[in-house]
Amino acid sequence: MRAASELGIEVHDRMPELGVDLVVYSHGTKSVPVLEGRYDHELRARDFFLTEDKHATKLLLRQAGFTTPRGVALTSGDLEHPARDGDTRESRRLPRLATEALATLGEPPVVVKPRAGMRGDAVRTNLVTAEAISTHINRWRHLFRDWIIEEQIDCQDLRLQLIDSELVAACVREPASVTGDGRSTLATLVEQHRAEITAANPDNRLVIDAEAEDLLREQGLRLDDVPEAGRTVRLTRTANLAKGGVAIDVTDHLHPGFHEWAPAVAKLFDTKILSVDALCAAPHKPPDTNVTILEVNAAPEWVHHTFSENRTHDIAARILRSWFDL
Structure with a gap:
């Protein structure tokens, strides 16, 4: 506005x-x-629902020659079978499907996420057993019916923003973390960071849930501990800004090949405003051998580029100029 x-x-x-x-x-x-700041007059239902379905999006991208993670889709029909004589069939079926998925994908860990979701909700990384996969899906099945189990690729989280098929901004996103000062407890540092991200966007939320507590234990820490000065403590495994992540602008350091590669992705979906979430070994290397596409967003939030470090972008003005030919 x-x-x-x-x-x-x-x-x-x-x-x-x-x-x-x-x-x-x-x-x-x-x-x-x-x-809601992102659903505009030119967004077609076909493009929106296609990109909302992460599995369908990956199939389309793979058919077009782009690299995507190998994955297995689980539908509600796969998971839901009626119980009989007190025997909960679905409780036995899910572990078997998870075991089959692990066998198909090969060496764990894997990522488990809703087939249609946003802001990183219910996304879990570093799962290595069928039991852990089943536990996670069962925890969130009241909100998400269909799921994807896919190979985990440990690279930089790259976000690309396109307007009118032109790549206008790029950032690398890092998971939420705090840095110790040698005096404050981890709980205090977390609360300070929570206040910072909420001030930037009231919808942001940093939650220390069971997954975050597991991550803290891996780092040998509890919330009442005092991290030494200069120590970085990771709070989340995924890099969503809505959960406290940080965006670092890399637009000026991208390999020139991205400026042809990204519009080719956008062309598959034929929409003017689009973002691409990908995993990238190094933004300065060619994208065709360096990038794995996770998902495409036809109604993207672009707050990443509004609050990014190194450089920010006035995406709002770019979009308005596009709509009104200014």
Whole structure:
């Protein structure tokens, strides 16, 4: 809304009268309604639902010659079988399916995540047994019906933002962490970081759950411990900004090949605003031999580039200029 005002675009905030996060931007004879800051007038249902389905997206990308992680999809039909005579069949079926997935993918660890999800919700890395996979899925099945078990690739988390098929910003995302000062307990440092990320975006949330506690134990720490000065303590395994991660801009350091490679990805989905989440060994190396695509977002959040370190990007103005040909 601030960017629109600076560009001379009229802003009509419908929230007060409708109670819905709907804003209508107008310039000349054209008006653009935008829901929740990212669902715009040109977003087609086909593209949105296709990219929401991570498994279908990966199949399309792989058919087009792009590299994606090997994975196994589990549908609700695979998992849900009625119990009979008190025998919970589904409780036995899931471990068997998880065991088969591990055999298909080979050497663990693996990543388990919802087939359709966002902000890293219910994503779990570093799982090595069928029992651990089953436990995680059962914990979240009240929210997510379909799942993916896929090979884990340990590389940098790369986020690419495209507008009008042009690569306009790139950042590497790092998981949430805090740095010890030799005086404060880990719980205090976590609370300070939680306040920082919430101030940047009220929707951000840093939760110390069972997975985070496992990660702390691996580092030999508890919340009431005092990390030594300068020690970095990881709080999450995934690098989502909504969960306290940090974005480091690498736009100026990308290999030139990304500027052809990324638009070729966008062309598969035929949408003007798109982001690509990928794993990358090094952003300065060629993408065709260096990048594995995790997912594509047809209605992306681009806060990564608003608060990134090294350099920030005014993505809002770029999008508005695109809509109104400014």
